[in-house]
Amino acid sequence: MKELTSPSLSFDLADHSTPVANLFHQPSTAAEWEQYMLTEEQVKSFEENGFISGIKILTEEQVDLLNNELVKLQSVTPEEKKLFYHYESNESVDPSKVLFHAIGGWRVTPGFHDLIWSPAYRMAAYQLLGKSFRLFHDQLFCKPAKHGGVVAWHQDFSYWTFTKPMHHLTCWIGLDNATTDNGCLYYVPGSHKWGLLPITGLTGDMDAVTQVLTQEQNRIFESKVANELPKGYASFHHPLTMHGSYANHSERPRRAVVINSMADGTLGNTANYERLDALHGFPAMEQDQVLDSRFFPLLFDGDKELGSLTNVPKVDWKNLYKAG
Numbered sequence: 123m124k125e126l127t128s129p130s131l132s133f134d135l136a137d138h139s140t141p142v143a144n145l146f147h148q149p150s151t152a153a154e155w156e157q158y159m160l161t162e163e164q165v166k167s168f169e170e171n172g173f174i175s176g177i178k179i180l181t182e183e184q185v186d187l188l189n190n191e192l193v194k195l196q197s198v199t200p201e202e203k204k205l206f207y208h209y210e211s212n213e214s215v216d217p218s219k220v221l222f223h224a225i226g227g228w229r230v231t232p233g234f235h236d237l238i239w240s241p242a243y244r245m246a247a248y249q250l251l252g253k254s255f256r257l258f259h260d261q262l263f264c265k266p267a268k269h270g271g272v273v274a275w276h277q278d279f280s281y282w283t284f285t286k287p288m289h290h291l292t293c294w295i296g297l298d299n300a301t302t303d304n305g306c307l308y309y310v311p312g313s314h315k316w317g318l319l320p321i322t323g324l325t326g327d328m329d330a331v332t333q334v335l336t337q338e339q340n341r342i343f344e345s346k347v348a349n350e351l352p353k354g355y356a357s358f359h360h361p362l363t364m365h366g367s368y369a370n371h372s373e374r375p376r377r378a379v380v381i382n383s384m385a386d387g388t389l390g391n392t393a394n395y396e397r398l399d400a401l402h403g404f405p406a407m408e409q410d411q412v413l414d415s416r417f418f419p420l421l422f423d424g425d426k427e428l429g430s431l432t433n434v435p436k437v438d439w440k441n442l443y444k445a446g
């Protein structure tokens with residue numbers, strides 16, 4: 123697939139609240155959505171374990187296109203850099219390693235912009251949130267070959283308490299085949315039932331979080347599972363699911379893009395947020411105000427899109443998304 127181009131695009135792609143190119147064919151009927159529907163078993167497994175994996179989002183061609191755009195995102199102009207909410211060419215605490223971490227790539231290139239409208243992503247996310255939802259933000263996590271850094275064990279919502287209530291979902295999409303060698307993600311099944319734990323650092327000591335766990339939780343930690351995935355495939359996890367990834371010592375990079383979404387109606391909760399520094403590049407969010415600006419586009423309106431589809435398995439969201 124060639125580069126995506128389109129006439130009259132804004133410099134800031136957040137001006138466009140619908141796809142700007144033709145990366146994906148978009149379903150126009152409820153029946154067309156059905157091909158992407160998760161099964162009842164997948165939805166139950168998500169409720170039980172706090173994650174599901176092996177969901178195809180991208181073809182190899184689409185992965186290649188995003189990897190080409192990624193080269194551009196890793197060497198942005200100062201003006202483009204300002205569109206990011208966060209941008210660290212190397213966020214690794216260990217100086218011998220590299221971890222590229224950026225938030226906001228969807229505002230900069232058409233492929234990453236349109237990725238958030240992937241129909242396979244949107245159908246699954248709707249089922250796993252149980253409600254219509256908006257983009258919260260995207261993320262890039264890239265580890266180069268040989269000296270890729272870690273992402274320490276963490277729960278996503280520990281970083282997101284400037285929003286409420288907790289009704290969020292993370293989708294991790296591999297842009298390389300991810301294996302234990304090149305630093306794939308790991309999950310602790312069932313850890314989404316542990317309640318909210320404090321922040322213990324994202325890119326330093328891999329195991330820092332174990333200091334704040336009970337003996338029982340530390341024992342369950344041993345049952346962590348490697349989330350190996352072919353490129354273009356995704357896993358989805360709950361905002362409290364414990365996850366992390368080890369260093370990349372392999373000869374291959376391990377690149378990934380992450381889409382974070384939130385139920386429509388999610389509010390700002392910034393008034394007493396202690397890490398305001400971390401938010402300076404983020405779109406404006408006001409205490410108790412619905413996050414519905416152009417930076418938080420509505421990605422799926424269940425009633426509108428699926429009106430005639432009645433058999434869509436969905437999570438029991440009232441039970442699943444209770445902050446601990």
Ligand SMILES: O=C(O)CCC(=O)C(=O)O
Pocket residue numbers: 263273278292293294306307365366367378380
């Ligand atoms: O890609 C990684 O290793 C970390 C990803 C992550 O923390 C997430 O998807 O929430």
Ligand SMILES: [Fe+2]
Pocket residue numbers: 276277278365
């Ligand atoms: Fe995470």
